[in-house]
Amino acid sequence: MVENRPWLTLLAHVVLTFGVALVAFPVWIALVASTHEPSTFLSGVVPLWFGDNAYDSYATMLSAGISTSGAPPVSGMLFNSMVMAILIAVGKIAISLTSAFAIVYFRFPFRQAAFWMIFITLMLPVEVRILPTFEVVAGLGLLNSYAGLTIPLIASATATFLFRQVFLTIPDELTEAARIDGAGPLKFFKDILIPLSRTNIAALFVILFIYGWNQYLWPLLITTDDGSYTIVAGIKRMAEVAEADPQWNFIMATAVMAMLPPVLVVLLMQRLFVKGLVETEK
Amino acid sequence: MKRTLFRNQLLPWLLLAPQLLITAVFFLWPAGQAVWSSFLRQDAFGFTTTFVGWANYTALWADPLYLASFRVTLVFSVAVTVLAMGTALILAVAVDRLIRAGSTYTTLIVWPYAVAPAVAGILWWFMFNPTIGILAYVMKTLGYDWNHRLNAGDAMTLVVIAAAWKQVSYNFLFFVAGLQSIPASLREAAAIDGAGPVKRFFTITPPLLAPTTFFLLVVNIVYAMFDTFPVIDATTSGGPAQATNILVYKVYKDGFIGLNLGSSAAQSVVLMAIVIALTIVQFRYVERRVNY
Amino acid sequence: MAGISIDRVSKVYAGGVSAVREVSVDIPDGAFAVLVGPSGCGKSTLLRMIAGLEAITSGDVTIGARRVNDLDPADRDIAMVFQNYALYPHMSVRENLSYGLRNRKTPKDEIARRVQAAADILQIGPFLDRKPRALSGGQRQRVAMGRAIVREPAAFLFDEPLSNLDAKLRVQMRAEIKQLQRRLGTTSIYVTHDQQEAMTMADKLIVLNGGVIEQEGEALDIYRRPATTFVAAFIGSPPMNLIDARVAGGRLLVGSAVVADGVGMADGAVTLGIRPEDLEPGGGGLDLTVDFVEEMGAERLVHGLHEGQKVIVTLPPDYPLGERLRVTAPGDRLHLFDPATGRRLDA
Numbered sequence: 053m054v055e056n057r058p059w060l061t062l063l064a065h066v067v068l069t070f071g072v073a074l075v076a077f078p079v080w081i082a083l084v085a086s087t088h089e090p091s092t093f094l095s096g097v098v099p100l101w102f103g104d105n106a107y108d109s110y111a112t113m114l115s116a117g118i119s120t121s122g123a124p125p126v127s128g129m130l131f132n133s134m135v136m137a138i139l140i141a142v143g144k145i146a147i148s149l150t151s152a153f154a155i156v157y158f159r160f161p162f163r164q165a166a167f168w169m170i171f172i173t174l175m176l177p178v179e180v181r182i183l184p185t186f187e188v189v190a191g192l193g194l195l196n197s198y199a200g201l202t203i204p205l206i207a208s209a210t211a212t213f214l215f216r217q218v219f220l221t222i223p224d225e226l227t228e229a230a231r232i233d234g235a236g237p238l239k240f241f242k243d244i245l246i247p248l249s250r251t252n253i254a255a256l257f258v259i260l261f262i263y264g265w266n267q268y269l270w271p272l273l274i275t276t277d278d279g280s281y282t283i284v285a286g287i288k289r290m291a292e293v294a295e296a297d298p299q300w301n302f303i304m305a306t307a308v309m310a311m312l313p314p315v316l317v318v319l320l321m322q323r324l325f326v327k328g329l330v331e332t333e334k
Numbered sequence: 335m336k337r338t339l340f341r342n343q344l345l346p347w348l349l350l351a352p353q354l355l356i357t358a359v360f361f362l363w364p365a366g367q368a369v370w371s372s373f374l375r376q377d378a379f380g381f382t383t384t385f386v387g388w389a390n391y392t393a394l395w396a397d398p399l400y401l402a403s404f405r406v407t408l409v410f411s412v413a414v415t416v417l418a419m420g421t422a423l424i425l426a427v428a429v430d431r432l433i434r435a436g437s438t439y440t441t442l443i444v445w446p447y448a449v450a451p452a453v454a455g456i457l458w459w460f461m462f463n464p465t466i467g468i469l470a471y472v473m474k475t476l477g478y479d480w481n482h483r484l485n486a487g488d489a490m491t492l493v494v495i496a497a498a499w500k501q502v503s504y505n506f507l508f509f510v511a512g513l514q515s516i517p518a519s520l521r522e523a524a525a526i527d528g529a530g531p532v533k534r535f536f537t538i539t540p541p542l543l544a545p546t547t548f549f550l551l552v553v554n555i556v557y558a559m560f561d562t563f564p565v566i567d568a569t570t571s572g573g574p575a576q577a578t579n580i581l582v583y584k585v586y587k588d589g590f591i592g593l594n595l596g597s598s599a600a601q602s603v604v605l606m607a608i609v610i611a612l613t614i615v616q617f618r619y620v621e622r623r624v625n626y
Numbered sequence: 627m628a629g630i631s632i633d634r635v636s637k638v639y640a641g642g643v644s645a646v647r648e649v650s651v652d653i654p655d656g657a658f659a660v661l662v663g664p665s666g667c668g669k670s671t672l673l674r675m676i677a678g679l680e681a682i683t684s685g686d687v688t689i690g691a692r693r694v695n696d697l698d699p700a701d702r703d704i705a706m707v708f709q710n711y712a713l714y715p716h717m718s719v720r721e722n723l724s725y726g727l728r729n730r731k732t733p734k735d736e737i738a739r740r741v742q743a744a745a746d747i748l749q750i751g752p753f754l755d756r757k758p759r760a761l762s763g764g765q766r767q768r769v770a771m772g773r774a775i776v777r778e779p780a781a782f783l784f785d786e787p788l789s790n791l792d793a794k795l796r797v798q799m800r801a802e803i804k805q806l807q808r809r810l811g812t813t814s815i816y817v818t819h820d821q822q823e824a825m826t827m828a829d830k831l832i833v834l835n836g837g838v839i840e841q842e843g844e845a846l847d848i849y850r851r852p853a854t855t856f857v858a859a860f861i862g863s864p865p866m867n868l869i870d871a872r873v874a875g876g877r878l879l880v881g882s883a884v885v886a887d888g889v890g891m892a893d894g895a896v897t898l899g900i901r902p903e904d905l906e907p908g909g910g911g912l913d914l915t916v917d918f919v920e921e922m923g924a925e926r927l928v929h930g931l932h933e934g935q936k937v938i939v940t941l942p943p944d945y946p947l948g949e950r951l952r953v954t955a956p957g958d959r960l961h962l963f964d965p966a967t968g969r970r971l972d973a
Contacts, residue, residue, distance in 0.1 A: 057531055064428040065435070071425045072442045075502065078457035079449075081468060085460070097471040098460075147352040154346035159339055166350050169357055175613050176361050179560050179582045180605040183589045183598060184364035184371070204360035207353055220336070225712035227338040228679050229773075233726030234700035237340040243725070247716040266450035268564035269586070284450040288568045291456055300460065307453050314448035322441060329447075329507060338679065 079311070086110070086305035093300040109305040118302055123290040126309055129283040132198075132275075133265055134313070136282055139202040140264030141257050148211035149249070153241055155212075156219040157227070174209040178270055186273050196280045201271060205264070210332050211256060217331075218252050219245065255328030258321050262314045283310040365606065372599035390600035399576060400584070400601070407580040410494060411558035417498040419550055422505030427535070429506075430513040440510065447503040451496075452564035458496035459569040462488075482570065486577030489570045493578050496569065497562045505550050512546030513539070552616045559608070581605060628690030628703075628780040629655040630676065630813060635685030637671050637837075645671040647837040648685070653815065653830060658807050660816045662824035663834035664860070669817045670785060672834070676815060677783050678702050690780055700729075705774035706783040710790060711766045713758040719769050720754040723776050737776075744772040747806065764795050771806070782807070784816040788823065800827055821861050825849065833857050851961075855968040858899045858961060864927055864938050867905075870965070871898035878960070881933035885911055886957050896971065899961035902927065902940040911954030912937060916947060 081098060088103035112118075117125040154160075155167055178185065185204060194200025222245070230240045246253070271285040281289070287306050318325050375386045394400045425443060429436045446454070461469045462482055470480040482488040516539065524534045563582050566572060572579035572587060579587070585605060589598030630653040637646040646668040653659045661669040674680040676687055678699035687694050694702045705726075713722050720741060727737045745751040748768040758766055767787065774782050787803070788796045804827050807814050818824050824831055825845045832842040833856075841853040852858035858866040871880045872895045878886040880898060905912075914930030914937055921943070928939045930951055939953050962971040 060531055061431060064431040067424060067428040068432075068435075068439045068443075071421070071428070072439065074421075075443055075446055075499070078454075078461060078499065081461055082457055093466050098466050098468050100468070147356070150349040151353040154349035156336055157338075157340055158342065158346035160343055160346045163346070166354060169362070170353060173357050173361050175610045176365050176606065177560050177609060179563055180585065180602045180609060181361070181364040181368050182586055183595065183602075184367035185360055187367070188360060188364055203356060207356040207361060212353065223710060223712065224337045225708040225710055226714065227336070228677075228699070229706070229708060229712040229714070230725075231338070231679070232677065232699045232704070232706050233773075234729035235725075237342060237345060239729065240340075244714060244716075250716075262448050266448075266452075268450060268452045268567070272567075273590075284452050284564075287456060288452055288564075291459070291568065300466070303456070304460065307456055310453050311449050314450075315445050318445050318448040319441065322444070325444075325447075326507060329504070330511065 079308075082304040082307050085300050086302075086308055088301050090299050090301055098300075105301060109301045110309070113302055113305050113309070118290065118299060123286060123302075123306070124278040124281055126283060126286075126306055128279065129281050129286045130309060130313075132280060133282040133284065133310075135198055136201050136267065136271070137261045137264035137313075139198060140205050140267070141260035143202060143206035144208040144211050144260050145253055145256055147206060148208050148215055149246065149253075150241075151212045152215035152219055153245060156216055157237065170207075170209050170212050172209075173207045178205070182269070182273070189274060194274075196275055196277050200274045201280075201282075202264075205267065205270060211260070214252065214256060214331055215249065218249050222248055251324070251327070252331065254321075255324040255331060257328075258317055258325045259328035259332055261317055265314045368599045368602040368606070370599075371595055372603045373596075374599075375596045386596070390596045391604075393597065394600055394604070399579075402576055403579050403581055403584045406490075406576070406578060407559060410490065410497075410562075410578070410580055411555050413490075413494040414497045414501065414558040414562070415551065415554040417494060418501035418554055419505050419547070421498070422502045423509050425502070426506050426509035426513055427539075429510055440507075443506055444503045446500050447507075449500055450564065451500055451562060452568040454500040455493070455496045455565040455568035458492060458499065462492050482574075484574055486574060489574055489578050493562070493565055493569055497558060497565045500565075501554060501557055505554065508546055508550055509543070512543050516542045549616075552612060556609070556612055556616075560605075628813060629653055629657075630659075630781055630815065631686075631688040632672070632676070633686045633688070635672070635675060635687060636683045637668070637675060637680065638683045645837055646675070649834075649837075649839055650685075651832055651839060651842060653813060655813055656811045657829045658804065658814045658816065658827060659830040659832060660818060660824040660828035661832050661834055662818055662821055662828075662860075663840075665819055667834040668837040669819075669834045673783055673785055673815060673817045676781075677704055677706050703780040704783055705777045705779040705781075706785065707770045707774050707787045709786040711758070711770040711787075713766060713769055713773075715758055718755050718757055719750060719761070719772075722758065722769060723754075723772050726773065726777050740776040740778070741772075744775040747775065747809075748772050763791050764799065767791060767799055771803070775806075775810070780813065782812055782814040784814065786818055787816075789818075789820070796823070803827070822863060825861065833860065835860075851970070852899070853970050855897055855899070855963045858963070862901060864902050864940070866899045866901050866961070867937050868963075869898045869900070869932070869935050869937065871896050878962075880912060880935070883910070883912055883932065885954070886960060889962075891962070891971065895965050897963040897965045897968070899963060900937075900955050900959065902938040904955045904959040905937075905939045905953040906955065907939075907941070907945070907951060907953055909952065909954035911952060914939070914951045914953060916949055916951055919947065 084100060084102055085098055086109050087106035088099060089105045092099065092103065113126040115125055115127065117123040151170060155163065189195065189200045189204060226244060227240065230244050235243060266284055267282070268284050271282040275281050275285065283306065287303065287310055290303050290306060372390050373385055373387060374383050375390065376383050429439050432439070461467045462480060464470050464481045464483065473480045480488055482492045520538055521534055524538055529537065560582055562580070563586070566578055566580060566583045570578045572583050581601065582605065585598050585601045588594045588601065632649060632651045634648045634650050635646060636644065636648055638644045649672060661672060663669045671680060675682050678694065678697060682695050689702055689704065714725065717725065723741045723744060724737045727740065745754055748771055750765065750768050750772060753761055753765060758769065761769065770787065788799050791799060800823055816827060828845045830842065831845045831848050833840045833848065835856050841848055841857045848857060849861055852861060852866070855868055859868060869880055871878055871885065873889050873891045874893050876887065876889050877884050878889045878898065885898065912932045914932050917929045917931055919929070920927040924943065925940050926943050926945070928941055928947065928951060930937050930939065939951065963969060964971055
């Protein structure tokens with residue numbers, strides 16, 4: 053629409069600039085704090101501009117951690133987080149793809165029951181069944197393992213529904229053509245369905261990677277030895293000690309490193325991210 | 335429904351097996367356990383377990399701490415929802431006005447979605463730190479002595495801001511999508527009818543944005559009630575004096591730290607009922623949206 | 627190469643709806659058979675049963691010497707061209723063509739040879755490495771044909787393959803398909819709802835209605851001697867005029883007008899069929915009030931009323947036209963049908 057209301061456009065810019073600043077401010081403070089010496093935080097207020105201790109803060113955290121705060125080197129925690137996020141994302145996508153394939157392309161007894169069983173997982177977030185789930189994982193001897201960290205989280209009704217939706221839009225004729233071309237169910241799945249769903253898979257991967265990376269409560273419970281900490285859960289253990297022994301530059305350096313991978317994913321893959329976000333909520 | 339199906343009978347079960355197995359072992363079984371143990375009571379040393387029927391539930395309704403936690407959850411959820419949605423709506427309306435610069439602003443606003451709630455908590459906790467926090471400092475110069483470690487209102491404000499800050503990006507994206515789906519022809523028609531931009535906004539936008547708003551309302555309530563656990567745990571740990579002890583956090587504290595298993599299980603079951611209700615509301619609504 | 631035989635084939639769906647009822651037909655080796663009928667007549671269902679995409683409720687389908695009822699589509703040695711082409715969108719044209727051969731473990735050099743041969747025949751060589759979405763409708767249609775050709779199957783099955791094309795391209799493609807089939811000599815079954823397409827392409831035309839065969843035979847025979855009023859009205863454009871008439875004392879009457887004399891038939895009501903192009907001006911016969919005229923360029927269609935009954939007449943474009951028009955038809959161009967059953971009376 054052709055319209056000329058400069059003051060409204062200006063107002064929009066002002067509002068948005070303010071919004072962007074509001075959104076960025078905490079991270080700015082964290083970045084700045086991570087570049088100062090520990091002594092800066094003994095008194096007074098946090099500075100608003102960078103110091104010159106950045107290398108030390110980050111290098112120390114990456115390689116050594118702070119043993120007094122019970123913080124293992126961040127590099128190990130980053131690695132654990134990366135493994136956890138990728139395992140959760142890949143695991144959820146894999147089991148949801150096969151489930152959706154079974155539900156859409158086959159008719160078998162109790163199909164409806166299977167569908168509802170998957171649906172129910174939506175209604176049982178981990179927070180409401182913490183204790184018994186923890187006991188199951190402990191009973192299976194999966195504490196402090198990647199399996200214990202990820203497998204209980206990879207059942208996913210949302211992803212299954214998303215793929216079901218995607219499969220339902222794939223024309224029947226393609227399936228028929230593939231059958232005439234001699235493709236059995238698994239070949240059809242591998243050669244036709246998965247390649248046709250690849251943008252949905254990519255979009256979902258972005259969302260699930262963030263979901264996996266940002267897991268907090270579950271890693272906190274499942275990881276008890278510091279070699280298996282993930283960074284998001286680990287940072288809290290550091291912060292607990294910080295009140296007494298302010299090492300804010302180290303904590304903020306860790307926070308920045310904890311944010312960086314998922315934020316980069318969003319910024320670099322914004323299109324897929326938006327697609328994934330919108331689709332999973334349908 | 336598909337016209338073309340594969341005839342195998344065993345294969346679909348093999349394909350479903352991983353999902354169903356995980357669901358059974360890590361979802362249904364623990365949930366069943368939670369329901370079962372909500373009817374049991376263990377003695378202080380864990381030696382004996384007795385079946386107590388609804389006693390754990392009746393005890394909950396008689397427990398002022400639990401009722402207080404309900405109130406805290408209500409205040410917290412409403413505050414987070416209003417703050418996160420309100421801010422997002424204002425930003426979305428502003429972006430919708432801009433044609434070219436809009437996408438740049440969008441990029442700059444959406445990224446906090448990727449920040450873990452726990453990290454968001456830590457960031458705001460640092461800024462509000464009574465000794466060195468920048469915001470605490472600003473408030474001190476304004477004459478307010480901020481201390482979320484002692485003041486219940488301050489603590490609540492802190493967790494609400496931290497939780498809402500992270501959620502703005504999500505709401506923003508959906509509001510922008512909602513606004514952009516309003517056909518330009520409608521606004522043009524109103525413009526031809528002589529309505530100015532402000533009047534046009536208020537007569538056309540709200541009804542057409544209502545579905546998005548309702549959807550976000552449910553999502554935000556679920557977020558505030560369940561996904562903010564890390565925000566609370568990383569900052570106030572429910573304190574001071576239970577002031578920020580939301581229901582989800584209380585389940586965890588009573589179960590894992592207080593080891594009051596029966597009560598924690600009963601609380602879990604109450605929460606499950608709430609999630610189920612919210613899920614039903616959400617899906618009813620989604621169904622309707624599909625029919626539009 | 628193989629003939630196809632369909633023997634008392636029926637399809638009843640789970641809900642009890644029967645789509646095809648006891649259909650029997652033989653398609654000789656190398657013939658181009660066309661199944662034609664209005665939507666819902668069961669033609670696609672019949673084709674899909676032959677392909678193996680739909681279960682056969684009863685009866686037998688034989689391709690060559692094999693009863694194929696219980697074989698998977700892939701094992702029936704047929705290839706199919708779909709209405710929406712059903713090209714695999716993520717594969718290049720070359721991959722689309724070779725997918726079926728690769729699944730059958732055909733040697734690589736043989737695949738390459740066949741793909742090249744099909745590409746040459748269909749002139750799609752330049753597009754072999756493109757994705758289907760980069761092709762026009764006509765090109766996609768050719769790729770779909772190519773996918774069938776490379777398989778060198780015993781039979782081609784076509785499910786309304788031209789209905790997504792615009793009118794001009796459709797006419798061009800139907801000639802190409804027909805030529806191609808002649809050249810390859812592969813038995814083909816072609817489903818369409820377009821009677822013109824059916825007429826022009828068929829060696830053997832099969833008219834279906836309500837799940838049963840109304841008539842089968844050579845296209846021209848069917849045009850000249852429709853077996854039922856349904857076929858009479860369905861085949862031919864503009865459709866055959868169907869007029870309420872009666873026989874009385876050897877005379878054929880439409881209202882008060884005498885259309886023919888010496889009809890060797892018992893007295894009673896009949897349905898009289900006359901093709902618009904068989905009606906000629908002059909003489910006795912029907913006395914029409916001209917209602918309106920459609921100019922087709924090569925001819926004009928006159929819509930008239932004879933004592934309240936609609937009649938269409940094809941006339942030369944320059945024929946002078948007044949408000950009234952008398953038309954008649956040679957006796958051997960009159961078709962008489964039983965008004966109760968719709969069957970031809972002089973069979």
